[in-house]
Every structure is written in structure tokens, then in C-alpha cells.
């Protein structure tokens with residue numbers, strides 16, 4: 019089959035690889051109809067997450083048709099149309115039982131790597147480094163889906179791929195970011211990052227009863243999309259975020275702040291929210307700029323919800339601000355399985371149509387192009403959907419990539 | 425009265441001391457050397473993680489191998505942290521030695537890559553050799569000449585101590601999760617015959633007998649005369665706090681003989697025997713809770729550094745070579761874990 023492989027820093031290439039097969043009894047094989055590129059993939063693309071090996075198949079947001087099931091999978095049948103959640107979760111361990119699916123104790127065969135790096139390992143994830151298990155990802159024609167009796171959900175044929183695909187990650191992720199804010203009527207929620215995840219946090223915050231959502235980014239079309247979702251916006255490149263937020267909230271600060279940016283935050287240009295932060299952040303390799311700013315801006319006793327991915331250690335973490343002002347930090351890889359069914363219900367009810375976030379649809383063969391425009395935010399790119407079945411626009415480009423790599 | 429009762433309960437609380445192997449008192453010199461190398465590990469590890477290209481360029485390795493260099497970075501950081509964190513740094517020191525051997529091997533491999541710069545590789549190799557010499561001296565000083573291989577590990581599983589005990593007591597189950605065991609045959613009267621897989625098709629065999637056997641609590645065993653390798657093991661089962669399943673603690677001691685068999689045994693249990701046993705117990709937990717060992721594309725040849733293959737589906741030929749693939753589960757066999765039968769039910773959002 020064809021699959022998009024990580025070949026080194028900022029190098030991906032669509033190559034011929036063996037077809038997947040059933041390895042465990044609860045596996046299913048899914049023929050992929052749509053798969054997306056995520057901000058998390060950019061961390062791998064930019065080589066910020068260690069333990070990648072050349073040839074790793076990328077992709078953790080995918081859906082398609084079940085073409086084969088293992089002996090123990092009784093809830094799915096060949097022909098079912100399913101969306102697959104990105105965490106790989108057994109459904110039976112201590113954490114799965116508590117619906118903390120991204121912490122599954124059984125799905126990560128390389129758990130020792132996580133133990134060395136983080137003290138304890140988290141669940142396996144599709145196409146997301148060897149640290150999270152070393153599973154082939156879903157930017158491919160087919161994927162092997164372990165624990166198919168727990169993860170994938172069937173979706174009704176009346177909904178398009180684009181309406182349900184994001185149940186695999188960014189809708190539940192954005193939703194969990196908002197849910198962790200414990201939103202009460204009248205709350206004001208500030209959200210750093212208007213990428214695809216941020217967009218879903220904005221809409222979820224309103225769904226959960228927020229009165230005001232203030233979204234922060236510098237990319238004009240992303241800010242526009244945030245406004246279309248009902249948010250007030252701050253362009254951090256033009257405006258001092260701290261001052262703007264204090265002005266908008268009478269100096270108290272937002273009730274909760276969501277970091278939907280993660281480890282590759284940009285530092286704003288000429289103006290800085292806070293001079294002392296500025297100094298520190300200039301020294302960073304891991305760039306927790308948005309996180310620091312979110313902490314400084316949050317109101318006393320408020321909640322910091324960290325959904326953006328961090329990989330290692332950060333410097334100049336304002337723990338004094340967190341401690342002295344009774345802040346709560348909540349975080350985690352999304353426990354996607356927990357949210358898929360209820361959020362599918364919202365889509366079916368017409369409360370939200372997740373397809374709004376898609377700006378580009380292209381052939382799987384054009385994955386390298388997709389990564390480039392998503393990374394550099396070219397051509398107003400916000401979310402790329404790859405279709406394995408579609409004819410490649412840039413098949414010549416893909417071939418050039420191959421010759422560079424071999 | 426109540427206060428006095430509290431006092432009693434306090435004094436009943438025990439200070440936990442690990443049942444893990446504690447070698448003799450390390451010498452001060454060895455400790456100091458180890459700490460210095462610890463800093464080196466942390467520094468090198470972080471550089472390898474963050475700037476693999478840089479490391480590749482100063483050591484002449486092809487920049488395409490930066491993924492591996494990052495992996496080494498992880499190992500360096502781990503052994504660096506290990507050296508600082510352990511009261512007796514001997515084990516972490518040996519992991520450094522293992523790491524050095526790994527570096528040397530891969531520099532050897534790198535020499536054969538077409539775009540490798542041989543001059544720089546020679547320089548890097550000389551550096552690694554110098555560090556290896558230091559590592560070996562430090563590790564020897566710290567270990568105080570204690571012979572044999574000791575491994576210990578623990579895990580927690582979602583099943584009752586009696587169930588877990590029963591599964592373990594059936595020694596023929598052990599090869600289902602112990603990577604290096606090929607088979608265990610019951611001979612009756614508490615005796616069994618064990619065959620372990622060595623490198624290059626070598627086999628190591630021994631007869632063992634049960635020494636202690638308390639249902640739901642503990643099993644200990646040791647090898648009998650005429651064994652290829654003198655060994656003993658103990659597994660304890662404790663009910664976890666709050667009724668959250670069973671804590672399993674395993675200790676295994678091997679005293680390898682000299683010669684070829686000794687070398688084979690040393691290879692078998694590697695330079696990080698605790699790690700290997702921990703990985704075995706992880707698979708044990710999977711077998712208890714899920715009924716089979718979980719495999720990913722990268723780990724069909726095992727979970728170690730050098731076992732990792734790209735996260736791509738295996739080709740049919742590769743699958744046949746994959747010894748660590750889960751053995752076929754007998755049809756209809758259910759996992760033991762008491763939670764196994766309860767299906768997961770989706771949750772509604774509370775608005």
C-alpha cells in the first residue's frame with residue numbers, strides 16, 4: 019500500500035510499504051477514506067519529539083471502512099464505516115476503566131522509553147514516535163487498529179467524512195481543553211492558539227456555557243475563523259496580550275486559560291506582554307511562551323488547561339505565580355474515546371458541523387505539500403485532509419522527494 | 425485514647441526498604457567518578473536529543489541517522505539521571521557501559537555508510553573508547569566484585585492474588601510473556617524442565633524445583649544439579665491497597681558458569697536485567713488483563729533499542745522471523761482480569 023513516511027527532519031515521503039495485517043485478536047484493518055494532518059504531526063515533522071525512526075508511517079487522525087476483523091472483535095463487521103480515536107486503549111486496565119484512555123497501561127509496548135523520559139509511560143498512539151508504542155499511522159491506504167472493540171465508532175452514512183473525521187482527535191481534544199476549565203455561567207475563557215484545536219476549543223467553550231471567549235493568534239485567517247465561531251480576538255503580534263486581556267476583564271483576568279499552542283509557540287514581534295517573560299523566553303529551545311503568558315494572565319484561583327503538546331523540560335516556569343495565586347493546572351493527551359459518542363450526538367443534532375475547519379483537501383500522494391503549507395500557513399491553510407483514493411496533483415513532486423531520500 | 429491509638433498505628437507503619445539487590449558498599453572513588461560521568465551523560469544526552477544533527481556532524485555519522493542519535497540521547501539522559509538518583513550507582517554505571525558498547529557498534533555501522541566521514545568517525549570512536557575505559561573502571565569499583573546476575577521488578581495487575589498466583593504456578597504459562605524462555609515442562613512433584621533461547625540458536629537448559637509454595641502469596645524455585653546455569657527465583661503476590669488488584673514482585677538470581685555457556689547467559693540477560701524483567705512483567709500484565717501480548721509494528725522483534733524497526737507493517741517474511749509475536753491464544757480463552765468482562769460504555773456529556 020501507499021503510506022506517508024517520516025524520513026527525517028521536515029522530510030516526509032509517500033512510499034510503497036507492506037499492507038497491514040491482524041497481529042492481535044482484537045485488531046481490525048481499516049481501509050482509509052480520509053486522514054488529516056495535525057499540529058502534533060508538525061512536532062514530529064520538525065523533529066521536536068525524539069524516538070522517530072526513518073520510515074515511520076505518520077498520521078493519527080483517520081477514518082474509513084472496516085475490511086477485516088480479529089477473532090475477538092464482535093461489535094464491528096466488515097463494511098462498517100468507522101472513525102478511529104488517536105489513543106490506542108485496551109478498555110480494561112485501571113486507567114481505561116476510569117476513562118483515562120490516553121493513559122492506557124497495556125497499549126504501549128515501548129513503555130520503558132516513556133518511563134525513562136517521563137517517569138511513567140502513557141498509552142500507545144498511532145504514528146506518533148516509538149515513545150508512544152511505535153504503531154504505524156493512518157496517513158496511508160490501510161491501517162491496523164488494535165482494540166477495535168473499544169476505540170473506533172460507527173458513523174451514520176448521512177454525515178460526510180469531513181463532518182465526522184475530527185472525532186478522531188481535534189474535536190474531542192478541543193472539547194476536553196474547554197471541559198477542563200470547569201466552565202460556569204458567565205465565565206470568560208481565553209484561548210491561546212487558533213489552529214484547528216483552538217477552533218474546536220472556542221466552539222466547545224460556548225457549548226459548555228462560556229459567556230465570552232477571547233482567542234489569541236497572529237494569523238489573520240485563523241483569527242477570522244475564531245470570530246466566526248463567536249470569539250473576540252487578540253492578534254499577539256500587534257497587541258500586548260496581557261494588557262489587552264486585563265483591559266477586557268477589568269484587570270481581573272480570564273476565569274480560565276487554554277494553551278492550544280504547545281511546544282513550538284512563537285514569540286511575538288516588537289511588543290511583549292511582559293518584559294521579564296520576554297528575557298527568559300529568548301533563551302528557550304522548547305518554547306513554552308503561550309503557557310507562561312496564559313499563567314500570568316489567568317485570574318486568581320483560575321484554571322490553566324494545557325492541551326498543546328510538550329515533549330520534555332521547560333525553563334523559567336512561573337511556578338510562583340501558580341502557587342501564590344491558587345491556580346490549577348490541568349492537562350493531558352485527549353481521552354478521545356470518552357467524548358466520541360456524545361460529540362457525534364452533537365453533530366447529528368446539528369449543534370456543530372466540524373467540517374468548517376477544512377481548508378485543503380488533497381490526495382495522500384501530496385502529503386509532503388500538505389505538510390509544507392500547513393507548517394508555513396501558506397495559502398490560508400488551516401486544516402489539510404488527505405484522501406488515499408484521490409489522484410495526486412503533485413505526483414511529480416512526490417517522485418522528486420523519493421529520489422532525494424533513497 | 426484515640427490519640428494513643430493513632431500513635432500505635434504510626435509505630436506499626438514500616439519503613440519500606442526495597443527488596444532489590446543491594447551490592448556491597450561502593451568505594452568513594454568509584455562514586456565520585458560515577459557522578460562526573462553522570463553529568464557527562466546528562467549533557468551529552470540533552471545535546472543528542474536537541475541537536476542530533478550537530479552530534480552527527482562532529483562525529484561524522486550520516487545526518488540521516490539522527491533518529492537513532494536521539495534514541496541514544498534518551499539513554500544517556502536515563503543513565504545520567506540513574507547515576508544521580510541511585511544510592512548505589514553501580515547499576516546505572518553498567519548501563520553506561522552498555523551504552524558505550526552500543527555507541528561503538530553503531531559507529532562501526534556508520535563507517536560503512538557511503539556518506540560517512542571516516543576521519544571524524546575515528547576521532548569519535550577514540551573518544552567513546554576513552555569513556556568506555558572510565559565506565560568499566562567505575563562499574564568494577566562500584567560492584568565490589570559481586571558475581572552473578574540479579575534482576576528484580578514489580579507490576580500491578582487488575583486481578584485477585586489467587587488468580588494471578590494460579591496462572592504463575594502453572595510454569596508452562598511463563599514462556600507466554602518471558603521473552604527468553606522457550607518452554608517449561610512440568611515433570612511432576614514440584615519439578616520442571618526449563619529451556620531458554622540463547623543468541624545464534626543456542627539453548628540453555630535446566631531442571632528446577634519449587635522451594636516454597638504458598639497459594640496466593642509466594643512461589644520460589646531453584647535449579648537442580650546439572651543445570652547449564654545455576655539460578656533461583658521468587659515471585660510474591662500482594663493484594664494492592666483498596667482492592668485494586670495484585671502487586672507482583674519478582675526476584676531472579678543467575679550465577680552463570682564460565683566459558684561459552686556463561687557468555688551465552690550473560691548475552692541472554694543483557695546488560696540491563698531489571699529492564700528485561702520489567703518488560704516481561706509488562707507482557708505478563710497484558711496476558712492477565714487482555715489474554716495476549718500486545719505488539720506494535722516497531723516491536724515485533726522485541727522492545728529494546730536495537731529491536732526497533734520502523735513503524736510500518738511487517739512484510740510476510742519479517743513476521744516469520746518475529747519470535748516475540750504473541751503465541752496463538754487458544755480459541756475461546758478469556759483473560760483472567762476480573763474487569764475483563766465489563767464492556768466500556770460511552771459517557772454522556774453533563775451539560
Ligand SMILES: NC(=O)c1ccc[n+]([C@@H]2O[C@H](COP(=O)([O-])OP(=O)(O)OC[C@H]3O[C@@H](n4cnc5c(N)ncnc54)[C@H](O)[C@@H]3O)[C@@H](O)[C@H]2O)c1
Pocket residue numbers: 056057058059060061187188191210211212213214215216234235236237240254278279280281282283284285286307308324325326327350351352
Ligand atoms: N492534548 C492532545 O491530545 C492534543 C491533540 C491534538 C493536538 N494537540 C496539540 O495542540 C496544539 C495545537 O494543534 P493544532 O493542530 O491546532 O496546531 P497548529 O500548529 O495549527 O496551531 C497552533 C497555533 O498557535 C499559534 N501560536 C503560535 N504561537 C503563539 C503564541 N505565542 N500565542 C498565541 N498563539 C500562538 C499559531 O499561529 C497556530 O495558529 C499542538 O501542540 C498539538 O500538538 C494536542
Ligand SMILES: [Zn+2]
Pocket residue numbers: 056057058059078079104187188
Ligand atoms: Zn492530532
Ligand SMILES: [Zn+2]
Pocket residue numbers: 107108109110111112113114115121122123124125
Ligand atoms: Zn487500557
